[in-house]
Amino acid sequence: MAFKALLFDVFGTVVDWRGSIIAEGEAFGRERGIDMDWAAFADGWRAKYQPAMERVREGRTGWVKLDDLHHANLMELLDELVISGLSAEDIDHWNKVWHRLNPWPDTVVGLTRLKRKHILATLSNGNVALIVNMAKYARLPWDAVLGAEVAGHYKPQPEAYLKTAAFLSLLPGECLMIAAHNNDLVAAGGCGLGTAFVRRPMEYGPTQDFDMEPENDYDYVADDFLDLASQLGC
């Protein structure tokens, strides 16, 4: 089994969104004198992620890029948490925290090894600008930024996977989907892509109790990107 392209889920699989938001929140809170449970802030924001995309998937709205969904979700959250007094610039800066997420410790070295023998492309629900800016920030060596926005469909809709493979002129079976989330891999596998589960047991913090282990028979199961690179002979 030789895959030509490796397609990566990004949030949680490649970068530590929760830890990055907490760290930036704590620094911001100290600077502005805002006392806040930043873990709850991060989790509350992320909890609005799937429902917002679901409105797009169901066709209740036309295409809305993730930056704009994040913005609407942030406005709701600030309201719920009774946080006021932020300028429009503050809010825009905060919304772009998703462009400034830190990679897991193994990410950059692992991707660099994997890139030697494969095309590395993103297959994220993040929009192109978000993923491109994050790559500049975190030095992620993608060969192509594909996924939801260029496909016009949010994962786990099949078009997100199939159109990404088609843009690379590859058959689904020539692509390996890499994710820390069982539902993403089930959807990718259903489209005929190969599947690799990478354990990210701290994505949702120390009390995470889901996506701890592979729940299906995937092609690969790895502890991190270095382990995956070794298994793929890179």
Added chain:
Amino acid sequence: MAFKALLFDVFGTVVDWRGSIIAEGEAFGRERGIDMDWAAFADGWRAKYQPAMERVREGRTGWVKLDDLHHANLMELLDELVISGLSAEDIDHWNKVWHRLNPWPDTVVGLTRLKRKHILATLSNGNVALIVNMAKYARLPWDAVLGAEVAGHYKPQPEAYLKTAAFLSLLPGECLMIAAHNNDLVAAGGCGLGTAFVRRPMEYGPTQDFDMEPENDYDYVADDFLDLASQLGC
């Protein structure tokens, strides 16, 4: 004037398509005992490029990716030149010569300098797989592969430029189009993008007599990517 993204025309501007095809043709001819004017072969193939895209632009066919246009054009050309006896594999390999084009001598060093301060994205009529494979082959450090296929429109249609900027969440005026071709820059400028003309006087060989000089008032005019990098302070 500070541009956030540099958008590159690729064929002729970044890579020497004509010289690369001639070199590969000469090697192929020696191996197979085919005596052929490979410069005429390259020029004949390229002459069919604009008319083929024009059929797509005019809506006489749905979207056809450039690899498939190249393939149809190659079959026509082989017929015209009375070249027969090539296997389907030979023809597929030949068609993918566009994925194996050599950069100009200044390209990789210049792009590496420009990448320090800018997002580098392709805005080519080449399809995603073609540009991604070429980047792996020629070590071109793109941050994103955008352009005609993801926009669903071939240059110089405005959508190709405007949708590429929109995928980057940038205004047209935050993007600088870089090309060795006046018509590409006129179209980009008409959409509000900045414009940089880079001289590639040997693109069409030693007798080239067009696109030798800028024919309009562009934001930058450069002798190569090193000169452009210096002018942009990189």
